Amino acid sequence: MGSSVSRLLRGPAVLYLPAALFLLVFFLVPLFNVAWMSFTEPDTGVGNYIAFFSSSFDVGVLLNTFKTAAIVTLTSLIFAYPVAYVAARYGGAFGSFLLIVVTLSFWTSFLVRTYAWMVILGVKGPITAALVMLGWSPPPQILFTTFASTFAMTHLLMPFMILTLYAVMRRIDATYMRAAAGLGAKPLKAFTSIYLPLSLPGIANGSVLVFITCLGFYVTPVLLGSPRDKMIAGRIGDEIEQMLNFGGASAMAMVLLVATLGLFALYSRFFGLDKLWK
């Protein structure tokens, strides 16, 4: 018995097959089914795709999705960088404090944070009150606008970006910067010629992760966004919930999936897939 158990424990197939089969049946097959539906519901053919790409509205939604994802990625990068930088370079109690705040936010549910922004940006919320105090009358309505959902998504994804940046920055050797300073480089010069290039992999990782997550965002744009500037995930949800059009929804889902995986493939070609999570 001992030898058969040890053989079992040694053979890799028995170790990975359960997980592989599970993902095949409960992940890949349902996903293929979506691809299948996109070509067969309600009629066989590429009708759903033609309908999607010939609708100026749907193409607009797709472009708007990419645009929003780009804005969110860029904004969150700009705000995330200083935080990750300070945490990685100076560490100490302040660095730990920053990391704890970020980690807390990271693990706090998207819904909870979306709700918070609903309160903050609402007509009876503190932002409007502040604007009124500053003399902006009548105050603008912020909720249910593209600004509100873009803003909230930036906030939601910033911890993502910070932690990814931090993971790379932590490994940048501080002596380089000191050496540069010792050689007479001004701090800004030392930063742009040494630190920034060394942190590029982190920027790439974080940006890809944030961009991809943003492409498929459903909850926040649906709850805080404007009904006029839809994102593709919300559009897919609409197609399922309101119009019960599974074929159309599947075609849109495939477009989203291909865009996501394509970006991902592009990234892994340049940086290697493994690096994304390390």
Added chain:
Amino acid sequence: MTKSDIGGISSPEQAAPTTAGKVSRRSFLATAAAGAALSMPAVRRAAAADEKVLYVNTWGGAWEEAAKEALFTPFTRDTGIEIRTVAPVSFAKLAAQVRTGVYEFDVTTLGVAELGRANQAKLIAAPDKAILDPAKLWPGAVVLDGVASHAFGNVLAYRNEKFPAPGLQSWADFWDVQKFPGSRCLQRYAGRVIPIALLADGVAPDKLFPLDLDRAFKALDRIKPHIRVWWSQGPQSQQLLRDGEVDAIGMWNTQVQRLVEAKAPITVSWNQAVVDVAYWAVARGTPRAENAWRFVNYAVQPEPLAQFAVKNDYGPMNPEAFKYIPEDKAKQLPTWPANFKNSIVLDPAKMLPQIDEFSKRFDQWIAS
């Protein structure tokens, strides 16, 4: 409505003669299902058969509170059938239930347009005559398998600080964003928004039907950029107006009445109110159909209905119900004969031929 319109949502009876594409998808899934070899829900369905429970789809908030007091609790007391509520109301869910065979709720209320849609898509069951006999109710009680319960107004309401007196007085004013700049809000519901759009565009109430859809959508195009949010749930409309997230809104009289009672700084206009009727409907194929019909039969009896209606300022559809309502109150309700005669009532018979077309068109319009 053709089967393809509702994309794969078809009742079991309908499933067989369908397109080739769908059959092969089914067989594809069946193969996958065999691989998975999981069939837990069989247990669940067996258990459902003789439950003393009924799931009612509700609009939440004030609606649910009134229904609990006037309908659910007395019904449970009389029959021992426990009523559990399921929110929010969703037409899609009603359709999905037939597709999946898993019933989240057994009974729901539908407006005229949704009733027509549900009936055509075979999503709701015909009355069980042994329990609810249409002949024993008042004339016109049962329409398209729905049992008429109450009428309510889709009224215009707005924030006072945005539009000081005289304020908005008609749907034309609601549409006039030059004269009354501010954000708007309407229900995401074709059967009510389209008549409202036509009224705003100047169509006389008696010339409303058949609906001029091209004209309606042209009018809707004009207001669309100013619709800040489309509401879908009753309490949501209340919250949006109460918090001032929207400046003017088309909403139900009940919901707005609660705000008036709470002294919110708002004004309600009954002028050109579009009166819709809510019908009780039973989800087709539910294992609790018997309990469901017993409940529906109870809910439209004069006394419970009168109580439910008064609590919500609804107009009871059962004329007998007025016997249980004091006359001064009755005179305020939408179905008091003098009021009903003069209001713009959505008539199922007149709307039915167009329901499919405008529902589809509205869905596409709103998504684009």
Added chain:
Amino acid sequence: MYSEKTFPIKLVAGLIALFIAAPMFIVIPMSFSTAPSLEFPPPGYWLGYYQRFFTDRNWTLPLFNSIVIGLGTTVLTLALAAPAAFALVRHDFRGKALLNLVLMMPLVVPHIVMALAYYSYFGALRLVQSYTGLILAHTCLSMPVAILILTAALKTFDRNLERAAANLGSRPLTTFRLVTLPVLKPAFLVAGLFVFIHSFDETVIALFISGRDTTTLPRQMFNSFLMQADPVLSAASSVLFTAVLIAVAVPAVMRAMRRRRPTPGRA
């Protein structure tokens, strides 16, 4: 020595951190508010919304469901991911790169796509609105998280410990139980915790495939958003936030306490 003014950049970082933390300064006071809807600052304070959160069946059932589904997902994910992680770290086999790709894919595929996939697939399998369906779906999505944590831990594991045990005559299974498992226990705990949170927070798929009796907490919160955005939401949010706070802060504080002990080489 180098002279660099660190104060300005630290100030910037601090302000951004404040921004990141801002929602919680709103949600927690809101949860004690007496206002019937979104109003900040609150007009008064009470505990009524907490009471509703912990007594109203519309909230307690989803809370219970989310815990059940989260635990089910954790157990199933670890049972599948742990052996796979061993295979990935310790063995070379054909198709390893492909396996790696498949294991990581759920991380990239947008949730709305999977929601549609499960809605239709589980619909055909009669698994919608069941615990089973949700656990299966969440297990797929959590697999990458568990694999990442477990492979990382396994890579740093010193196999000489196992070899030593084997040399001393221990059988493989005994070695696994007495040597490998105890060393890896923290990694399992962390993986389990992350998987649980992952499942507990998942909204989009639950929106589409959970139902009346299996409604999860995020779904109930989402619906409540749409229904009336009442402050029970803020009570629910505060409870969730407190749970995260405990999960994140307790290990951090413990680590800090340990650090207090004099460590050699640190002046």
